Amino acid sequence: MPRPGVIVWEALRNVFSKKATIDYPFEEGVKPKYGLRGAHVLYIEECTGCRACQRVCPSLAIEMVPSELTKTKKRPVINLGQCIFCGLCEEACRYDALFLTDYIELSAFQQKEMIIYENEPPKEEISEGNEPKEEDS
């Protein structure tokens, strides 16, 4: 039987019940305990600079820069602005040096703020951006 205002009682019940809203910046948000894919964390002491993460990255967000700390004298630098948080780098890393954390509240005012430096930020090199070399067509 069609009639207007079928939703009346449900709506009125909403007025008096507790609201579904989370007052987010002033309260904790909703997060699963495990397995969230957020910003990366790199343990440079474990990293060997094998480039596995760079090769597997679908959006080419990882660039290898020279470093004194790793075996191959290279280490990854991650551009969060380009990262799609798929987690393939985490799986590709055989030495458990790269992880995705549950740190998802990311925002930046400039492009270069989104590039994660780990431990020793060599600023001059990173400011160039992380364009891959041009392939011949």
Added chain:
Amino acid sequence: MTAVWWILTILGILFFPGIGFCISIALFDEWIDRKFYAALQDRIGPEHAGFKGILQPLADFLKLLANEDIEPEAADKWGMRFTAIIGLAIPLVALLFIPIIDTTGLLSFEGDILLLAFLTTMIALIIFLAGWFSASKLAMPGTMRAASQLLSYEIPILLAMFAVALRTQSFSLAGIVQWQLDAHRPTLFSLPMVVFFLVFLLSSQAELERSPFDIPTAETEIVGGWEVEYSGKKLGFFRLSADLQMVFSAGLAVTLFLGGPTGVEMWIPSFADWLASIEGVSGLAVVAILYYTTMFAIKTTIIVLILSAFRALMARLRIEQFLEFSWKWVIPVTLGVFAITFFYVPWTDNVVWSHWEGLFDVS
């Protein structure tokens, strides 16, 4: 006509029952409206501007005033400015006639109900002009819809207003309020008037262009209709004007059907006598003013809540469905009930049904 009288009147128009007070009650009612609308949808609505977000409409208005005002090249610039200012002025003028702090309005004369009926039509005309001057492709269907919608809600709203005038045998709002005081009951408490009250609320919803009758401004169809090209100050004026119109409609409904700013004194004669006695006393007159204002605010808020619930609980109609609904149902029913009222009034006022009507009295 002393100097004091003039100063008091000008102050009254500018601040207390006049412009300043009306704007603040309009902003308050917008907050109530938004908060209740959000609550019906299981969310909390404005929360972080002032106490529970009570300053939210003020912040919106101030921000719009401070923003850049873009005028499209193709538009009629002076026309746009003119409509924005007149659009704000009309409901402000109309609100001066509504009794808020007393049983008579700030301005009042015999037959002011006719002027108000004219002003409600003017608002629709201004909306039409606003859309026309802005020369936007999306505004055009909005204006066309506004014009055709005007024809169909204006008749029921006028009939409802004149039915009250007929019932109370008075063409001024002060007279209507006084009649309700004398009869010891609001106009609403008799059968035909309930129909007119509902018709009045429905038509106000259409006049205010709120869902389910927000056809001229339908956001998901024609991107805000006639107000699509307005920005900055002009948009702020139009939004404030919409709020003022809401207060005006609610205030008119209160005055016509719910006894205006009067309250319990309708049924407690001694309290009414005391109120009448303190009116001349300078110190205690403030109490009476506060009492009337509170009563008015409570009643308008109730009407706003009803209008707000209307908005939340139905889908938007199409323009031709609205016209059909209006011309096939609302107008014939209103006309019929109006005819009944025409015979009903003298009958009840004299002898026959006067004790029957006692059933509707609360006292």
Added chain:
Amino acid sequence: MVLQKIITWARVKSPWIIHVNTGGCNGCDIEVVDVLTPRYDVERLGILIQGSPRHADVLMVTGPATQQMKDRLKLLHEQTPDPKFVIAIGACACSGGIFRHSYIPCLGIDTVIPVDVYIPGCPPKPEAIIFGVAQLLAKLQGKDSPVITPKKIALKDLKKSIEEGLAK
């Protein structure tokens, strides 16, 4: 001075947004709409979504600015009244993301219009979007700029928590 303070207060309390998709995959758009709905309900911060760019203050741009949408985006940016702010939502809007190396130059929206806040993520969670807007509002009030620093967790703890998660 006082007037300036009042205006800033009004601006911070009532940022109206317009949502522009410049050819993204829809994921970010769904999250932008999601912040309006009861779980996150950004109306409590005074945010309203507007249909017309003339009514808006903040452009929420998603998508990598494809060839055909570039001019439209520029037009929309011009139609928005001053002062206007641009938020780039998602990897595509920040830098082109996964489409950066396509033959169509999708290099992010900052090649077309100036951007105030970048929100990385593919798509960012609604919390991240609200956080980004909150950062913009904080910047309006003259507070510091955020720099991304992932939470430092001891490696052992992280591994342990991952193992726990797998075992759970």
Added chain:
Amino acid sequence: MADKKKIKLGSPQTGCSSCIPNTFEIPLGPQHPALKEPTHFLLEVEGEIIVNATPRIGYVHRGIEKLAETKTYSANLTLVERVCGICSHIHSISLANAAEAALALEGFEVPLRAQYIRTIVAELERIHSHILWLGVAAHEIGFDTLFMLSWRDRELTMDLLEDISGNRVNYAMNEIGGSRRDMNQSQIDRMLKYMDITEERMERYKDICINENTIRMRTQDVGILLPQKAKELCACGPTARASGVAIDVRYDDPYSAYGEFRDIFNVITYDTNDVFSRVVVRIIETVEACKYIKWMLKNIPDGPIFKKAPRKVPEAQILSRTEAPRGELIHYLWSNNTNKPYRLKITTPTLSNINTVPEMMKGDYLADSTITLASIDPCFSCEDRMITIVNNDRRKPKIETWSESQLRKYSNDWHAKNKRWKK
């Protein structure tokens, strides 16, 4: 352009009445509050009645098919997820199915548990997509309360998806040869609980949509697509099923784990052919999806979730059909014994359904244009994968036909001029 000559708005027209055309054009998009994605419809309107509608697509062209040829299969799975953010999982299932079918020529087999997990996520995605659509459709007809409430209930499904996959929208659950994440018992229990709630809520929405007067007024006899027309215009998915055409790839040609419960599978059809019919079909499909998920969760087999696949996919040409929330999705994969596809062609449901929209719109009211467009659940990011070359003269746009050598020359010139990947 042309419309400006016809009528100058904002100024009253003078002269003979025959000079004034009685139709005028209203643009719908590319940026429109009712559309979450850019597309453009030029509506020719006579008063309030639509005389003609011309779709113009291509705003979302991002070159995914070409990009896919430069990436490995595992990277491509994440790339094709970004074809569309709402039906992302089904795209990666489609590509994975295609690659696995090619691998199956060498005797490769995917574990059954992985197939179950994929199917569960696909059905969860269908639930979230349909509830999302219900909310958007309610928003189009100005019923914001239904929009808000349905999106509130959608959050349950989003929580489940986030819990399983670690992201709310692009799940990255698939890998060639299985699934990347497993489900444990507590997650299964939670899912069963939430599915009960969702099913109950969807029954409630069915009640609301069928009984609420204003919804019926806005959706009944609007956007009519007769079964014959639906077949002629190649409609698919819920759009076709709402016109009484019973086609569903899940039933007709089962993939992943759909073959396991074919006997309890119902193909939902409804026969009023209008927008109302599409609302009802989608709501009932959501209820059905809850049932399938519960069946799968109760019967999920133990075992590995992943079998390591060889990097190189043997040479084959595979056509993989799946049922996305919007209809039939086709991935055509041409592999050439390397770790990258030689050619990937995607045909999305919206591309087939968009042709039905002008047919539905003609003769309807302007107010119904957006709900009619929304009724096919458009997903333009799915759809835009063609580019039209138009000559540079803006006054007389003309579609040109180029030969292969011309195209090659154009492409060489273009790449010489615009260095790739450099700003």
